[in-house]
Amino acid sequence: MTSLPWIDPDHLWFPPAEEALDDPDGLLALGGDLSTERLILAYRNGIFPWFSDDQPILWWSPNPRCVLFPTEIHIPRSLRRTLNSRYFTTTANKDFSSVIRLCADTRDEGTWITADMANSYAQLHQQGVAHSIEVWNPSGALAGGMYGLAIGQCFFGESMFSLEANASKVLMVHLAHQLNEWGYQLIDCQVESSHLLKMGARTIPRREFLSILRAGVDRSPSQNSWQSQWQWPGPGGAHE
The missing domain is CATH 3.30.70.3550 (Leucyl/phenylalanyl-tRNA-protein transferase, N-terminal domain)
Structure with missing residues (x-):
């Protein structure tokens, strides 16, 4: 080292x-x-x-780098039923502080989200660079969430938590759908996990990731309105 x-x-x-x-x-x-x-x-x-x-x-x-191309999101039939039931409500930037706190507090193995790191990402949120996605259950409690950075046509997922079955899957579908609508090229997942791979993520060589990144971070998305509530399936229909 x-x-x-x-x-x-x-x-x-x-x-x-x-x-x-x-x-x-x-x-x-x-x-x-x-x-x-x-x-x-x-x-x-x-x-x-x-x-x-x-x-x-x-x-x-x-x-390699784990990425999810928004058009490649995988929606199993059982998950589609959950989405169509509208049991969960998905929002963006409604409660950034709770999302980052729960990302840190819900990990049995401990967290890398130190107080200094949380403060820095909160500042990025205030600058409109970092965003949170929240999943709410019918009682109005947070069932899952994620925060990450949006730069150009790339979204960098930082951390995610899930307190109820399917909450994180619903989040990923909504995120991929919305980013595809806005013209984003990829979601950076950093390192692979079985959960992400089942959702359609895949690993690519670092050189390929960097090539996509360099072409995308300076390009503005076609739309970028981080609205308060995300609908399913949305104006562009659902991904298969």
Whole structure:
């Protein structure tokens, strides 16, 4: 680890993501800070922070990268029934603070969402860069949620929680559908999980991910209104 680049907090810079360790974790560098400027620079270049309270800030660029192309979302028949029942209500940017808190508090294995990290993403939310998606049950309680960053035509998923069966699946379908309507190219899922792969995500080589990213982060989506409530199936119909 000591041979990795150490980032000066006063220097807004990252080594190229291609220089990350060539493995599924892809550790790239240490140090720096969690300023909103640095975080935006990191995501624009395929890099994200992930560390614990007892560690320096660690920056990663995995290889391969797990992504979900919005048009490739998979909706099993049972999930389609849940969506059509409208049991859940899905909103965006209605309760960012609760979403990031629950993303941190509901993990049995502990969390990398430190207080400093939560504060930085809250600032990004105030700047209109970070967004939350909420899933509510009929009683008005949060059943699931996610937060992430929207830059150009790319959405970078950061963390997600689910307190009820199918809540996170409903969230992913709504997110993919809405982003496809707006002309987004991909959802960055960072590292693979069985849940994401079942929803249609797949892994691609880091070089391919970076190529898509560099073409997409400077392009404005065709529409980008993070409205308060998302409908199903929406104006463009449902994905198969």
